[in-house]
Amino acid sequence: ELKVEQNPLFLSMQEGKNYTIYCNYSTTSDRLYWYRQDPGKSLESLFVLLSNGAVKQEGRLMASLDTKARLSTLHITAAVHDLSATYFCAVDPRVGNSNYQLIWGAGTKLIIKP
Amino acid sequence: GAVVSQHPSRVICKSGTSVKIECRSLDFQATTMFWYRQFPKKSLMLMATSNEGSKATYEQGVEKDKFLINHASLTLSTLTVTSAHPEDSSFYICSAGGTYGYTFGSGTRLTVV
Numbered sequence: 001e002l003k004v005e006q007n008p009l010f011l012s013m014q015e016g017k018n019y020t021i022y023c024n025y026s027t028t029s030d031r032l033y034w035y036r037q038d039p040g041k042s043l044e045s046l047f048v049l050l051s052n053g054a055v056k057q058e059g060r061l062m063a064s065l066d067t068k069a070r071l072s073t074l075h076i077t078a079a080v081h082d083l084s085a086t087y088f089c090a091v092d093p094r095v096g097n098s099n100y101q102l103i104w105g106a107g108t109k110l111i112i113k114p
Numbered sequence: 115g116a117v118v119s120q121h122p123s124r125v126i127c128k129s130g131t132s133v134k135i136e137c138r139s140l141d142f143q144a145t146t147m148f149w150y151r152q153f154p155k156k157s158l159m160l161m162a163t164s165n166e167g168s169k170a171t172y173e174q175g176v177e178k179d180k181f182l183i184n185h186a187s188l189t190l191s192t193l194t195v196t197s198a199h200p201e202d203s204s205f206y207i208c209s210a211g212g213t214y215g216y217t218f219g220s221g222t223r224l225t226v227v
Contacts, residue, residue: 033215
């Protein structure tokens with residue numbers, strides 16, 4: 001069974017601190033996505049990681065992918081309140097050009113306190 | 115970039131009525147559309163996958179007669195919740211899948227009273 005495990009599921013942190021969200025997956029894949037969801041809203045794409053060793057950064061967020069360890073991380077640097085949201089990772093286990101649905105992590109609810 | 119327009123964003127309906135949710139790909143052709151349901155504080159649950167011109171593939175446990183999906187063109191997919199009941203109240207999100215990623219609609223909050 002294809003599984004994507006995110007941890008922690010809930011994270012409360014102070015502004016200015018650093019932290020990492022982890023995403024482990026059970027299938028071979030070199031496509032991993034990170035999304036942000038604000039309450040009552042749909043998903044906003046943050047990062048698409050397409051190869052082993054991929055690292056992408058946008059502002060205070062940095063995502064990386066280790067396909068051998070089947071692990072992706074989302075690192076938050078010097079957190080600010082605006083980053084409070086729920087973050088999802090999702091794995092695309094497609095092989096070749098066939099379409100396949102994303103396998104989702106449970107989400108990490110991040111609360112950043114002033 | 116690719117945009118998927120989803121309407122309505124919010125709908126309240128009476129029990130027993132049907133509700134149609136539309137998702138349109140605005141500047142690209144969506145061969146495949148995914149329909150998700152999301153319960154409060156939960157992750158996304160895939161309901162069905164639809165390919166243009168063919169019948170949708172439903173996930174286990176999803177009633178195909180209750181959640182009718184039509185993907186008649188490359189730019190429009192619809193989800194109709196038939197004979198809605200309060201337990202169908204949820205947040206529904208469509209997503210168009212492509213070679214290089216997925217684009218999500220803005221979601222529809224359905225409340226059945």
